[in-house]
Ligand code: PLP
C-alpha cells in the first residue's frame with residue numbers, strides 16, 4: 001500500500017529553516033520563516049503569557065476533556081479582541097482550532113459542506129498553505145490579482161476587476177491585515193468597496209487574520225475584519241494567536257462564522273463542532289487558556305499590550321531604517337514601499353535568481369518570491385541587507 005505514495009513537495013518556507021541551519025557562515029541572516037525575533041534573534045515567551053502559565057499551573061485542577069468547540073472563555077475573549085462590538089455575540093458561532101491553520105482548514109471544510117460548488121478566490125500571491133489546503137480538499141480555486149510589481153503596493157483596480165467574476169455562493173479569502181507574503185494592504189475605503197461588491201454578487205468573505213497587533217495596532221488591524229463582519233450577511237473569520245501571543249507551538253486559533261440572519265447560530269455552531277469531531281475530537285486547550293487568562297485580567301492584558309506594542313514599533317523602526325538606508329544607497333525612493341508595508345513581511349519584488357544571489361553571496365535567506373521577514377533584522381544588520389540588495393542589483 002505505502003509503495004503507492006508519492007513524495008510530496010516540501011514547504012518552501014519551512015525548507016529554508018533547515019538550509020539556514022546548515023549554513024556555516026557566521027554573519028548569515030535569516031529572513032525566512034514568519035516567526036517574530038527580537039534584536040538578539042530570540043523568540044521570547046511574552047511576560048503576560050508566562051504569568052498566565054504560572055497561574056494556570058497553580059489553579060488548574062483537571063485535564064479532562066473540555067468541549068468540541070473548546071473553552072467558551074477563549075472564544076468569548078477572542079471574539080471581543082477580533083470583532084469588538086461590531087456584531088452581536090449571538091450572531092457569531094465559534095470553535096477553537098489547532099492554530100490559525102486549523103481554522104483555515106475547517107472554514108474551507110464548512111464551505112464545502114454548505115456549498116459543494118463554491119469556488120474560493122484567493123489573492124495572487126497568498127500564503128502557500130491556503131493553496132495547498134484547498135488543493136488537498138479538491139476545492140476549485142481562482143486567483144485574483146493583488147500585488148503591483150511596479151509600485152509594490154496593491155493593484156486595487158486589477159483586484160476589483162478580477163473579483164467582478166465572483167458568483168453567488170463563492171468564497172473570497174482576504175487577509176485581515178499584514179498581508180502574507182507581500183506586506184501590502186487595502187485601506188478602509190477600498191475594503192468598503194470590496195464589501196459592496198461581494199454583497200452585490202452574493203459572495204461570502206473569509207478573513208484570515210494572523211497578525212493582529214503587528215501592523216497599525218490591535219484595533220486598527222481588526223478594523224477591516226469588523227467592517228466585513230458588520231456589513232456582510234455572512235462571513236468566516238480564521239484568527240491565529242501564534243504571533244500576537246507568541247504561542248506558536250501551542251497551536252491556538254479560533255474559527256468564527258458570522259450570520260446576520262437570526263436562527264442560524266445553532267446550526268452553525270453544531271456544524272463547527274461536528275467538523276472538530278471528524279478531524280480530532282477536541283481542540284488543544286492550553287494555548288486558549290493562556291489567551292483567555294491574559295485577556296480577562298486587566299494587569300496581564302495591559303502588560304501584553306505594552307509588549308506587543310514594543311514588537312510592532314520595533315518592526316516599524318526597522319522598516320524605516322531599511323527604507324532610509326536604501327534611499328541613501330540607491331539615490332532614489334524606489335524602496336519607499338518598505339516603510340508603507342505592514343506586518344512581518346515585505347515582498348521586495350526581486351527575481352528568484354537575485355534572491356539566490358543574496359543567499360549564495362551574502363548569506364541572506366529570504367523566501368524565493370523575495371518575501372523577507374522584517375523581524376529577522378536588527379539595527380546592525382539593516383545596513384548589511386541594504387548594501388547586499390544594491391550589490392546584487394535589485
Ligand atoms: N494565515 C496566515 C496568513 C499565516 O501567515 C499564518 C502563519 O503564521 C497562519 C494563517 C496560521 O498560523 P498558525 O497555524 O501557526 O496559527
Ligand code: TYF
Pocket residue numbers: 011013014032033034035127129180
Ligand atoms: O508564512 C510564514 O512564514 C508563517 C509560518 O507551513 C508558517 O505563516 C510557514 C509555513 C507553514 C506554516 C507556518
